[in-house]
Amino acid sequence: xxxxDSNVLSPWPQPAVCPVAREVAxxxxxxxTHKIITNHIVTNHAAGLRQSLTxxxxxxxxADHGDDRTATGILARTALPIAALHEIHAGEPGDVSNSxxxxxxxxxxxxxxxxxxxxEGAGAIFWVRENGDIRRHGYLYPPGVAxxxxxxxxxxxxxxxxxxxxxxxxxxxxxxxxxxxxxxxxSGQRPKGFDFxxxxxxxxxxxxxxxxxxCLRHNAGLPxxxxxxxxxxxxxxSAPSCAMEAKxxxxxxxxxxxxxYRGGHAGFSAHLEWNRDERAFFETPDIGAVSALxxxxxxxxxxxxxx
Amino acid sequence: xxxxxxRQAADLGLAAGMKLADARALVPELLVFDxxxxxxxxxxxxxxxxxxxxxxxVSAVPPGALLxxxxxxxxxxxxxxxxxxxxxxxxxEDRLDGAGYSASWAIAGTPDxxxxxxxHGLREGAERQLPxxxxxxxxxxxxxxxxxxxxxxGDLAVRPRAGLAVRFGAAINLRLDxxxxxxxxxxxxxxxxxxxxxxxxxxxxxxxxxxxxxxLEELFxxxxxxxxxxGQGARIIRMxxxxxxxxxxxxxxxxxxxxxxRALFARLLKERIAALDDPLNPGFGYDLIRLxxxxxxxxxxxxxMLEDAExxxxxxxDQAALIGQxxxxxxxxxxxxxxxxxxHIPEQALLALPALDAPPPALLDKWPAPKPGEPxxxxxxxxxxxxxxxxxxxVPDGPPYRFTWRRRLHQILRYEGPERIAPxxxxxxxGQQAGKGGLTRDYYxxxxxxxxxYWLFRHGLYGREKRSPNWYIHxxxx
Numbered sequence: 047x048x049x050x051d052s053n054v055l056s057p058w059p060q061p062a063v064c065p066v067a068r069e070v071a072x073x074x075x076x077x078x079t080h081k082i083i084t085n086h087i088v089t090n091h092a093a094g095l096r097q098s099l100t101x102x103x104x105x106x107x108x109a110d111h112g113d114d115r116t117a118t119g120i121l122a123r124t125a126l127p128i129a130a131l132h133e134i135h136a137g138e139p140g141d142v143s144n145s146x147x148x149x150x151x152x153x154x155x156x157x158x159x160x161x162x163x164x165x166e167g168a169g170a171i172f173w174v175r176e177n178g179d180i181r182r183h184g185y186l187y188p189p190g191v192a193x194x195x196x197x198x199x200x201x202x203x204x205x206x207x208x209x210x211x212x213x214x215x216x217x218x219x220x221x222x223x224x225x226x227x228x229x230x231x232x233s234g235q236r237p238k239g240f241d242f243x244x245x246x247x248x249x250x251x252x253x254x255x256x257x258x259x260x261c262l263r264h265n266a267g268l269p270x271x272x273x274x275x276x277x278x279x280x281x282x283x284s285a286p287s288c289a290m291e292a293k294x295x296x297x298x299x300x301x302x303x304x305x306x307y308r309g310g311h312a313g314f315s316a317h318l319e320w321n322r323d324e325r326a327f328f329e330t331p332d333i334g335a336v337s338a339l340x341x342x343x344x345x346x347x348x349x350x351x352x353x
Numbered sequence: 354x355x356x357x358x359x360r361q362a363a364d365l366g367l368a369a370g371m372k373l374a375d376a377r378a379l380v381p382e383l384l385v386f387d388x389x390x391x392x393x394x395x396x397x398x399x400x401x402x403x404x405x406x407x408x409x410x411v412s413a414v415p416p417g418a419l420l421x422x423x424x425x426x427x428x429x430x431x432x433x434x435x436x437x438x439x440x441x442x443x444x445x446e447d448r449l450d451g452a453g454y455s456a457s458w459a460i461a462g463t464p465d466x467x468x469x470x471x472x473h474g475l476r477e478g479a480e481r482q483l484p485x486x487x488x489x490x491x492x493x494x495x496x497x498x499x500x501x502x503x504x505x506x507g508d509l510a511v512r513p514r515a516g517l518a519v520r521f522g523a524a525i526n527l528r529l530d531x532x533x534x535x536x537x538x539x540x541x542x543x544x545x546x547x548x549x550x551x552x553x554x555x556x557x558x559x560x561x562x563x564x565x566x567x568x569l570e571e572l573f574x575x576x577x578x579x580x581x582x583x584g585q586g587a588r589i590i591r592m593x594x595x596x597x598x599x600x601x602x603x604x605x606x607x608x609x610x611x612x613x614x615r616a617l618f619a620r621l622l623k624e625r626i627a628a629l630d631d632p633l634n635p636g637f638g639y640d641l642i643r644l645x646x647x648x649x650x651x652x653x654x655x656x657x658m659l660e661d662a663e664x665x666x667x668x669x670x671d672q673a674a675l676i677g678q679x680x681x682x683x684x685x686x687x688x689x690x691x692x693x694x695x696x697h698i699p700e701q702a703l704l705a706l707p708a709l710d711a712p713p714p715a716l717l718d719k720w721p722a723p724k725p726g727e728p729x730x731x732x733x734x735x736x737x738x739x740x741x742x743x744x745x746x747x748v749p750d751g752p753p754y755r756f757t758w759r760r761r762l763h764q765i766l767r768y769e770g771p772e773r774i775a776p777x778x779x780x781x782x783x784g785q786q787a788g789k790g791g792l793t794r795d796y797y798x799x800x801x802x803x804x805x806x807y808w809l810f811r812h813g814l815y816g817r818e819k820r821s822p823n824w825y826i827h828x829x830x831x
Binding site: 140141142143144146147148150169170172183184185186187188189190191192193194195197198199201202203204205206207211214215218219222223224225283284285286287289290292293294295296297298299300301320322323 | 671672674675676678679682683687688689690691692693699702703705708719720721722723725728729730731732733734735736737766767768769798799800802803804805806828829830831
């Protein structure tokens with residue numbers, strides 16, 4: 047796995063922080079690095095264009111948050127088009143729940159952006175899944191969804207008998223502009239019928255209907271080996287949470303790695319925590335794999351105290 | 354006891370109601386099958402369905418009769434009403450004969466008269482020759498009537514009614530009237546007629562599936578016009594395709610929202626035909642196709658969008674159409690929506706119901722809001738049933754220390770718990786007594802060294818409920 051500590055190495059050259067006033071003051075502007083998105087304005091320096099693209103994009107965290115040195119700040123500027131296909135890979139077979147949650151939360155962020163942009167009553171999230179996975183990965187548990195501040199009543203869950211049926215259902219759903227988002231969950235290295243053409247088709251339907259599609263992949267092998275027309279590709283692994291009182295597990299933390307990003311440079315990685323109250327992601331310090339020995343000792347002491 | 358005998362057996366002197374031993378004594382090589390009244394009823398229903406091609410009002414009268422209300426249904430068989438009726442009846446007889454059934458029929462003004470005539474092999478007008486047992490009263494009454502010298506319905510018909518009612522009860526007059534055609538009785542048809550029905554008959558049976566689907570679409574368009582007059586849209590559409598050899602294909606379509614849209618219907622129909630287990634086999638061809646709107650709901654007139662039609666599409670409608678389409682293709686149970694259920698047992702706290710049945714969002718029960726400040730207390734994925742794990746804990750009733758799941762060892766770094774969830778003892782027999790209410794679960798939220806979060810529980814309180822409780826993994830957190 048390829049996780050770069052974001053505090054040490056910022057993946058992007060220093061980008062323009064761009065309230066409009068400052069950009070105007072800069073005059074010629076800065077060389078193009080990537081599209082930058084802040085409060086409702088996207089500046090594209092090389093072309094000298096300024097488009098108001100925000101209604102068509104979403105970001106994983108709040109737009110006016112942090113600066114470019116922090117992951118949260120970069121994340122706020124990583125504009126993800128709503129009408130596109132995004133791919134989320136589970137880092138390891140054990141990270142299924144984590145990546146599923148990440149996809150769901152991304153879908154929720156996209157839906158929030160759609161609502162903000164005035165698309166009334168952004169519809170339900172259609173979750174398409176193959177039948178066979180349920181035994182292995184368990185089924186989606188709505189009370190747990192509600193705990194992430196997503197209303198389970200807004201999720202419609204589709205069990206398809208095989209990959210082809212799942213793809214067909216997802217393609218049909220993607221053409222329906224009334225939906226909030228489509229999540230399609232596929233497992234295995236080469237799901238039958240899921241090739242570059244299929245991703246291209248999904249991506250085109252997303253562009254046409256304006257509904258974001260999230261493709262969730264488990265056990266897909268190396269993401270680099272999978273051709274895809276996705277706009278962005280994320281690898282999600284579970285990461286230790288920031289402990290609550292008495293060493294209780296805290297809010298969900300995701301170690302994400304942006305492997306591909308058509309709007310700019312990829313290679314961004316960070317530990318993100320879902321903040322339920324703000325309904326956005328925030329960066330957390332990388333706790334990393336805590337070495338086992340001392341904490342076990344501490345744990346034992348703790349346990350004895352409790353017992 | 355013999356329940357029924359075939360013609361050959363009847364010729365040998367056997368009859369229904371005989372003891373099996375007696376029958377065997379008469380005919381030692383007798384073939385005997387178990388009496389299965391349900392299968393008989395099912396067969397009769399199938400035959401009744403076959404007769405739906407003649408009239409929509411068909412009723413099965415167990416054990417072995419069919420009633421068809423053919424009023425106004427005979428014009429296909431000629432202009433002369435009486436002759437046409439006869440031709441229709443003979444047509445049915447031929448068809449049943451072709452399928453291997455022998456039938457006797459009668460046409461009469463009332464269902465009871467027709468039944469009685471057919472049972473006794475008589476034709477219309479011969480009601481007075483029927484024996485009194487055709488009244489269908491109990492055996493005692495029949496015997497009493499015969500003892501008084503009244504053997505035929507004709508004998509009864511000329512008697513003063515008041516005397517009969519005094520002697521045999523008021524019911525006898527009613528039955529007499531029904532047999533004599535003085536009083537009618539409604540029949541109970543096999544299938545309640547839908548509000549709206551459209552059908553098409555073909556002089557030559559059609560065999561091409563494309564043509565059939567086209568025809569169904571046209572029928573739906575006809576039905577849609579009728580629906581529009583009533584301000585309604587179709588929710589459940591049933592289609593019957595009668596093959597000329599008597600077989601029948603049945604198709605049903607359920608839509609997510611009331612509709613009159615022909616294009617939508619065409620799409621759903623295509624899905625439905627594609628989802629059939631055995632594809633539509635026209636064989637020698639269909640000669641009658643009928644489409645019925647079995648359920649409809651109010652749907653106001655819609656205005657066509659002249660501009661921005663794509664942008665301002667009816668979002669609710671689109672989503673319902675999609676749900677309907679997927680439900681037709683994958684089965685209605687595969688497209689589900691979650692609703693909270695009132696239970697504190699984790700795996701019973703939800704209902705997954707078909708999205709087609711979901712009430713509008715405003716009527717849905719609300720999911721409980723999470724507690725502010727707390728991390729998620731319920732997992733995102735749940736295993737049902739929970740999976741057994743091997744756990745090492747420092748003390749038997751303490752938190753887990755490490756566990757093995759799917760042949761992997763997980764070292765627990767953080768935990769919270771236990772959250773104690775009591776069993777539903779009131780569901781069990783003698784559950785209120787100690788030890789019989791089921792096992793308590795102690796849930797722990799744990800996180801291992803890799804940062805994965807699990808939901809584990811110990812099944813049973815150590816020492817009190819179980820000597821060495823098992824551990825299970827019940828869910829995975831994000």
